[in-house]
Amino acid sequence: MAKTDCVIRGGLVVSGKGIARADILVGNGVIQKVGENLKAPKAIDASGKYVLPGILDVHNHPVYADKMDTFSISAAYGGVTTIIPFFGNLAAWGTPGKTSEGIKKMIEESERISYLDFAVHAAFFAEDDVKAEVPELLKMGVPSFKMFMTYPKRGMMMPDDKMLAAMAVAAADGGLAMVHAENGYAIDYLVEKFIAEGKVSREYFMLSQPNILEVDAVQRAATYAALTDCPLYVVHLSAREVPEIIIGMKQEGRRIYGETCPQYLSLTNQVVLERGALGKVGPPLREKEDNEAIWRGLASHAIDTVASDSCNVRVEQKEWGGASKNLIAGPGVKPRPGNIFEARFGMPSVESMLQVVYHDGVNSGRITLPRLVQTMCENPAKIFGLYPKKGVIQEGSDADIVVFDPSIPSTLSAENMHSNADFTPFEGKEVMGAPVFSMQRGEVIIEGGQLRRKQGSARFLPGNRDLAAYAKNGFPVE
Numbered sequence: 001m002a003k004t005d006c007v008i009r010g011g012l013v014v015s016g017k018g019i020a021r022a023d024i025l026v027g028n029g030v031i032q033k034v035g036e037n038l039k040a041p042k043a044i045d046a047s048g049k050y051v052l053p054g055i056l057d058v059h060n061h062p063v064y065a066d067k068m069d070t071f072s073i074s075a076a077y078g079g080v081t082t083i084i085p086f087f088g089n090l091a092a093w094g095t096p097g098k099t100s101e102g103i104k105k106m107i108e109e110s111e112r113i114s115y116l117d118f119a120v121h122a123a124f125f126a127e128d129d130v131k132a133e134v135p136e137l138l139k140m141g142v143p144s145f146k147m148f149m150t151y152p153k154r155g156m157m158m159p160d161d162k163m164l165a166a167m168a169v170a171a172a173d174g175g176l177a178m179v180h181a182e183n184g185y186a187i188d189y190l191v192e193k194f195i196a197e198g199k200v201s202r203e204y205f206m207l208s209q210p211n212i213l214e215v216d217a218v219q220r221a222a223t224y225a226a227l228t229d230c231p232l233y234v235v236h237l238s239a240r241e242v243p244e245i246i247i248g249m250k251q252e253g254r255r256i257y258g259e260t261c262p263q264y265l266s267l268t269n270q271v272v273l274e275r276g277a278l279g280k281v282g283p284p285l286r287e288k289e290d291n292e293a294i295w296r297g298l299a300s301h302a303i304d305t306v307a308s309d310s311c312n313v314r315v316e317q318k319e320w321g322g323a324s325k326n327l328i329a330g331p332g333v334k335p336r337p338g339n340i341f342e343a344r345f346g347m348p349s350v351e352s353m354l355q356v357v358y359h360d361g362v363n364s365g366r367i368t369l370p371r372l373v374q375t376m377c378e379n380p381a382k383i384f385g386l387y388p389k390k391g392v393i394q395e396g397s398d399a400d401i402v403v404f405d406p407s408i409p410s411t412l413s414a415e416n417m418h419s420n421a422d423f424t425p426f427e428g429k430e431v432m433g434a435p436v437f438s439m440q441r442g443e444v445i446i447e448g449g450q451l452r453r454k455q456g457s458a459r460f461l462p463g464n465r466d467l468a469a470y471a472k473n474g475f476p477v478e
């Protein structure tokens with residue numbers, strides 16, 4: 001498709017280093033020049049607005065109410081231009097098979113239906129043959145592998161010996177291990193204890209998955225990563241104790257990357273107390289002190305990225321369980337309303353991600369706007385091997401650009417979002433600032449509140465053995 005050259009004029013261009021007024025000349029899908037008084041046949045006025053690299057959402061699950069089609073639309077409205085979903089074997093959908101086969105299928109489908117460029121992480125489950133699959137996936141351009149250290153009853157937990165084996169194979173081949181760090185045996189022990197005592201209402205959920213179990217798993221995963229010399233990325237950090245622990249590890253020179261999500265920055269267990277199952281995520285929403293410690297971890301470079309962990313599910317799927325794999329009690333058990341342990345995990349958060357982090361982070365003085373760009377654009381692109389093609393506004397990079405207007409007030413509501421999920425945990429939250437325009441590889445995606453891109457132009461971004469080449473020594477703490 002022919003692409004018109006254009007200039008994005010007069011905006012405040014943000015990078016991890018700072019903010020500077022500049023024009024951006026876009027041609028042939030890439031950024032041709034960043035400078036002053038640039039001319040092109042078409043101009044987009046960005047004066048009074050920030051110009052950010054397109055947001056990368058490197059943690060999401062577009063396999064529920066939203067598949068890659070509507071998920072990518074919802075993400076695009078939130079200022080995201082690149083998504084990295086977790087795909088795995090298709091056993092949960094009734095077709096058991098290899099991880100690599102499931103992922104091949106999902107990549108083919110995503111190339112057809114996604115509206116945004118995407119890379120893929122593999123999600124491994126206990127039954128997967130990780131030793132055989134890691135080399136296969138690396139060949140396919142899937143170099144990052146997530147393993148669950150929790151949910152043993154749901155068949156999702158990777159036994160420690162298999163996790164070590166996967167890390168060793170990944171390390172040898174240039175891959176990256178990702179872990180959901182919670183101690184699953186201890187969580188199941190507590191959940192069963194609460195159930196036996198009849199304590200199944202919403203106030204027992206957070207208590208069943210306490211902070212120390214996240215701390216324990218982060219330390220254990222880091223130990224295994226050190227043993228196997230494998231770089232480690234810990235997803236969705238939520239416990240107040242963890243940033244200090246990661247700082248200690250980074251100061252020892254370990255290659256460990258930390259991620260958090262908007263829900264662990266801006267929501268507390270109060271959402272569960274008020275809305276029950278709709279606030280159920282793993283790890284759980286915790287307390288105000290945890291939010292603040294995670295913000296400080298983001299500011300101090302203990303935590304490197306913010307991603308959504310968006311599971312776009314509908315209210316009836318949340319309250320009535322759904323796939324039996326999602327039930328703590330195991331396959332074949334019908335969930336009962338009012339029993340928090342039988343409700344489905346997960347919440348939608350991708351569309352509001354940028355607005356929430358901008359408002360509660362930048363507007364509230366907890367992080368700077370350049371730090372937001374580091375954690376939502378530059379670092380994710382560097383860690384997952386997409387930099388400098390993605391994640392930065394500079395000559396030669398893909399023209400993936402978001403114009404953000406800091407003066408637009410809005411009230412977040414599921415009603416105004418573009419997902420098939422019919423709720424948002426951020427319902428009613430007032431925020432200042434919104435993305436108003438985006439493009440990918442020079443093609444307009446969102447303009448004037450309308451989706452302008454068509455299906456079929458999204459590209460799969462294979463990761464290669466240079467994964468994390470720009471993040472080789474980790475990101476030092478400041």
Ligand SMILES: [Zn+2]
Pocket residue numbers: 059060061309
């Ligand atoms: Zn997740």
